[in-house]
Amino acid sequence: MGKLVSLVSVDVNKIASVASILETFAATPLTIVITAWFLYSLIGYSGFVGYIFFFASFPWSWSINKRMMSMQTAVMQKRDLRMRSVNELLQSIKFVKFSAWETRWIERVLRFREEELSQLVKLRVLYALFGLTWHLVPIIISCVDLAWFTGFAGGQLTVAIAFPTIHALAVLTAELNEVPSLFGWYGSIVTAFRRIDEFLGEEEVPDSVSSLKRGDEVSTLQFDARLGATGASFEWYSTSAKQIVTNAKPVGPVATSAPRWKVSPLRLFKKPAPTQGDATPAEVVEQVSTFQLHDINVVFPRGQLSVVTGATGSGKSSLLSAILGEMRRLQGRVLLPRFPFHVDPATGLSENVSYCAQRPWLESKTVRENIVFGSPFDNDRYAAVLDACALVQDFNQWDDGGYPGRSISSLMV
Missing domain, CATH: 1.20.1560.10 (ABC transporter type 1, transmembrane domain)
Structure with missing residues (x-):
């Protein structure tokens, strides 16, 4: 940022x-x-x-x-x-x-x-x-x-x-x-x-997870409802790291097969890519030390709760980011329902993917206004949300109703 x-x-x-x-x-x-x-x-x-x-x-x-x-x-x-x-x-x-x-x-x-x-x-x-x-x-x-x-x-x-x-x-x-x-x-x-x-010039979002590029799959018969990854390995994008080209000569700033008048003017100022011999040890270490996930084989069952556990920094959040396309896929396949026009015949709802991040987006308003978030207030549904998120005990500890935009229990409010 x-x-x-x-x-x-x-x-x-x-x-x-x-x-x-x-x-x-x-x-x-x-x-x-x-x-x-x-x-x-x-x-x-x-x-x-x-x-x-x-x-x-x-x-x-x-x-x-x-x-x-x-x-x-x-x-x-x-x-x-x-x-x-x-x-x-x-x-x-x-x-x-x-x-x-x-x-x-x-x-x-x-x-x-x-x-x-x-x-x-x-x-x-x-x-x-x-x-x-x-x-x-x-x-x-x-x-x-x-x-x-x-x-x-x-x-x-x-x-x-x-x-x-x-x-x-x-x-x-x-x-x-x-x-x-x-x-x-x-x-x-x-x-x-x-x-x-x-x-x-940074890498674009892969077509497999892009919401803008739909590829050739336009039929609901080709829709894959599975969510997960098979035989996949991922690594985080490293935009700050210098690219190291092995067994290749430096390429000039406008070395391209396209006609010169079709080349972006920005490329005229681009430095040639360094060779392996030009790379310093620090640059090589920076490339090797990029966090990676290897041999991921998981398909989350439909209609059930899946829990991913592990030590801090083991890659739990990275796994979700990898499925969403935030990490570079090195090999394997990502299973991600990406076409919102497929309607589930059982519920009548569109098949899609939603992601709730750990860091909430809060408004400087009351707790109830943050939970309702602009929707009409429904007391029964509001009580169900408080019970499901285990917020009743937190509310009982507040003598005066709490503070606007405060985070409690690692959740929102």
């Missing part, structure tokens, strides 16, 4: 601002060229001598800019972790308080914040070094041009030459001072494109 918020609030805004700076990207190089021609008309070839330092600074500037782009990616990754941690803390604040985990969560959030600040400081140091370079370049150009014209070319700085030359050098200085900002914008925009392209 933190990454999605960051994409919407930061990366999308950066891409939206491209239109406002396109004019600067086009005007700055054009102004530098026109200024060079104007200096040549005033002081001859002496006006080009200073440009030697201008072009000599490009390799140094480009290396710093590549480092800045890498640091920007690192900053955004650390920011995603911090925002995700803060969102988890806010969503589970009551449980954190009840479990006395405040210190542990504070340390976790502060650790992510310190990591983000550490990367941000490094990025700002690079910005300062890059800006200093391009503030010194126009000064060096001005000094070298005037010194060469008067010392080696034998020219004289008359009023007709000196003032226009100084003005042209001032214009050149102003344009060159924009270069750090342009490189900074370029780096941030490319980083934003890559992050959004990575998000949009």
